[in-house]
Amino acid sequence: MGFDLNRVIRGRVWKFGDSVESDAINPYYRYPTMEELKQHTMEVYRPEFPREVRPGDVLVAGRNFGCGSSRPGLVLREVGIAAIVAESVSRLFLRNSISRAIPIFVAPGISGIAEDGGTLEIDYPRGFVTNTRSGAQAGISRYPAAIERIYACGGLLQFARERYLREQGSGGNGTTA
């Protein structure tokens, strides 16, 4: 499932602080199935989150979002989070999100302009996030072309398969197609 970076996203904000960690996002050691994870993601910060999050909501965080392990944040997409916007993102969480074409944006200053429960509009092509009530804006850091290509492909898995098939030649290997 890919994501078109050029699509404008508008959603209700769930606001979190700094250093939101990977075990809290994805406590899979305690809750090994996706159905269980959906009931528990982010509960250590906000117990009501799994219950009250709605499809299309936007997650806003401070610095170092997703710090900790190399666990991916797929569960956030599964509960309906349409995009993540943070002051800064830990390197592995950022790589994970890029790899799986999950919309994630680094927008320094976002904590200052976003309000919990308010509405944000994320316009990557134009390069800013807007609080629709106050009109306040924060700029989005642009991804290099190589990363935009991974998003356009629908993620690194699809990117890898396309490259593999291309290199195998048009005949391809039927058993792997």
Next chain:
Amino acid sequence: MAQTMAEKLLSQHNLAGEAVSAGDFLEARIDGAMCHYHAAEPMHDLALEAGFKDGLPRVWDPERVYVLLDHHQPTLSQKLADENALVRREVERLGIRCFHDSEPGIAHQMMLDYGLVRPGELVVGNDSHTLGYGSVNAGATGITRADMLYVLLFGELWFQVPHSVRVTLDGRQPDYPVAKDIVLHLAGEHGEDFAQNMSIEYTGSLVPQLSIDSRMCLSTHGVELGAKFAMFDADQKTHDFVKARTATPYALLQADQGARYAKEIRVDIDRMPFMVARPHQFGNVAPVDEVRGVRVNQAQIGSCANGRFEDIEIASRVLKGNKVAKGVRFLISPASQQVYLQCLKAGLVETLIEAGAQVITPGCGICQPRVGFLSDGEVCITSTTRNFRGRKGSNRAEIYLGGPLTVAAAALTGEIVNPREVLHGL
């Protein structure tokens, strides 16, 4: 232009063949891939998701892929047993030569124990603590599972060249390990993301005195500071360690004089107190005296951060002829079978068991909710990697991080104390 270690590493591995500098993007050639294969998102499932209906069609070089069943050994559930069985079939199908199947231990320690990583190499692993191999002058970092699928197919991966921070450790090595205290001090003083996306180069007068064990702790914990790499220059200790384990030739990685650093940090080891991270963040750091008197239910030594010989040796020294405090569960998990054997031969295990400690099978379990769960309201002090809420079970438990000496002192007294109170002559 003068290059940092990271710039040199990635220039040497740049498929485009050009020199790169901080901020540049590149496709890099990978020398080694440490792969859990299962854990969280099994590689086979990712291959299916990518559209390879029979699973991964190949690995780019069966000699350079290292599969270690570390997180799930021995298996603690039917599901994991079935997953491991699948991995065994996959390893055989793909022709992967290096497979640690029936040996418990932490992959990172085994990579180093068995000489699977050499100075100057670019090694990736689908585990955040892969940075640990920087201890032996390798460029090593954690990648994601999807990244690993790409690496397994092509032996290549995209990187952004990191800016570098030079951390100068000056002072005298005391008669006990201080690597954990140094990392906690750095996180407390400079923020737990001060090296976000950066490459740490450790240098200073302490470094030649640091054991390889301590360097492994410092490099492994680079990720807790946000880093992409955390590296040491090679010295005689490095050569002795590596050459005792592999005959594979290697080339050293060294920064140029005049290389540019985005940050310079200096730590005076002689004036650094014992440090502790309070719940529930790595950077929530205080000198041990500020949390003195906190009663503990469980104390732990283990993990890829601090489960090595010197960590267990200091615990044995503290507990020799003594008993673990009543009501405290003291869990010790050597990082690997090789470390375990080293401890056994030195008589450490005997001392620790006589004192009332529990020795746990080597592996990652002690650092996760896998063995040694905590109940509501319980307190644990541990030398493992993370103190996140719920990391050891209950969300209402509290986890403190400390060096192995601080942990052993707490196991002995039943509360967090300054180790100087229990180990005289420090």
